Amino acid sequence: MPTVVIDPGHGGQDPGTVGNGYQESMLVLQTSLLLRDALRRCGFRVVMTRESNTLPLPSGSIAEDLAYRAQLANNNNADLFVAWHVDSATSSDVNGVAVWIHPSTRGTRTEQWAQTLVNGIAAATGQKNRGVYLGDFQVLRETAADAVLVESGFITNQQEANNLANTNFQVREAEGAAQAICTLFNVPYNQLPAPRPDTPAPTPPTPTPPSPVQEQWPAWAQESIQHMIDWGIMVGFPDGTWKPNQLVTRAEMAVALEKLYAFIRQGGAS
CATH class of the missing domain: 3.40.630.40 (Zn-dependent exopeptidases)
Structure with a gap:
């Protein structure tokens, strides 16, 4: 196969x-x-x-x-x-x-x-x-x-x-x-078996809720920060914060630049 x-x-x-x-x-x-x-x-x-x-x-x-x-x-x-x-x-x-x-x-x-x-x-x-x-x-x-x-x-x-x-x-x-x-591949498709009548329907996974953390972004940078998040270039930290005043490591910068390059190759925001 x-x-x-x-x-x-x-x-x-x-x-x-x-x-x-x-x-x-x-x-x-x-x-x-x-x-x-x-x-x-x-x-x-x-x-x-x-x-x-x-x-x-x-x-x-x-x-x-x-x-x-x-x-x-x-x-x-x-x-x-x-x-x-x-x-x-x-x-x-x-x-x-x-x-x-x-x-x-x-x-x-x-x-x-x-x-x-x-x-x-x-x-x-x-x-x-x-x-x-x-x-x-x-x-x-x-x-x-x-x-x-x-x-x-x-x-x-x-x-x-x-x-x-x-x-x-x-x-x-x-x-x-x-x-x-x-x-x-010309392979027969085996259909998904129907659930038994007494089998409860699967429960959809609970969505990951938006972070309750509220942080203040500099007014002059808010639009740019939001673009970075929307475009998937710099999405922030697992706790939901972005920490706009924190220094960027070389490793973090490498990941961000690579994502930016891929974003541009895909046509960017146009």
């Missing part, structure tokens, strides 16, 4: 993008584990880059961690690499699901597979289908197999963020993706 490597983005000290009381790293992990289970149910060999809220390579830099994820896929002779993320935008109106591929794979089987995948997820969830985008992401560039990156929705859209945190919606995204992947 084919080998699929699933890569839930970010993790641990790297929460990814944040919005509406949620962190990307947790949302993508929950759905990725459901996708893992769905694909294994259909007979695939599935390798996860992480199965808990930690970085796959916690001792390395972000770039080293991303390289490790790609190498894990290469070492396992993956037939398909699926990175799972959620997106953000400066406008809270933006919503929908998209799949990204490396520019070098435009017009190839990878692009066709990406289109099938985004079509499957959108059909299963009723989300806006944003189609296929090109991006020079490290995990896509360094993975030898067909590699795609799913942006499963926008955390900055209140309704979509709530959906992304809802167990039933996560199941629909995962099953839609699994059914599409089965189509790619």
Whole structure:
């Protein structure tokens, strides 16, 4: 059977993008584990880059961690690499699901597979289908197999963020993706068994509430700080504070600059 490597983005000290009381790293992990289970149910060999809220390579830099994820896929002779993320935008109106591929794979089987995948997820969830985008992401560039990156929705859209945190919606995204992947490899899709009548419906996970911590930001910097948070470049500390007067370490600056570079490569806020 084919080998699929699933890569839930970010993790641990790297929460990814944040919005509406949620962190990307947790949302993508929950759905990725459901996708893992769905694909294994259909007979695939599935390798996860992480199965808990930690970085796959916690001792390395972000770039080293991303390289490790790609190498894990290469070492396992993956037939398909699926990175799972959620997106953000400066406008809270933006919503929908998209799949990204490396520019070098435009017009190839990878692009066709990406289109099938985004079509499957959108059909299963009723989300806006944003189609296929090109991006020079490290995990896509360094993975030898067909590699795609799913942006499963926008955390900055209140309704979509709530959906992304809802167990039933996560199941629909995962099953839609699994059914599409089965189509790619001509593997029969084994439907999720219906719950027994006496089995209670799963309880959606409790959202991470916005931090109750209130801190004063300098008036002249408030808009810029909010942009850094909205764009996922500098999201603050786990306790919900931003500590605007605290000195920045070289390690923190390296992570921020890398995120800024990736943000610009994706088109920035335009």
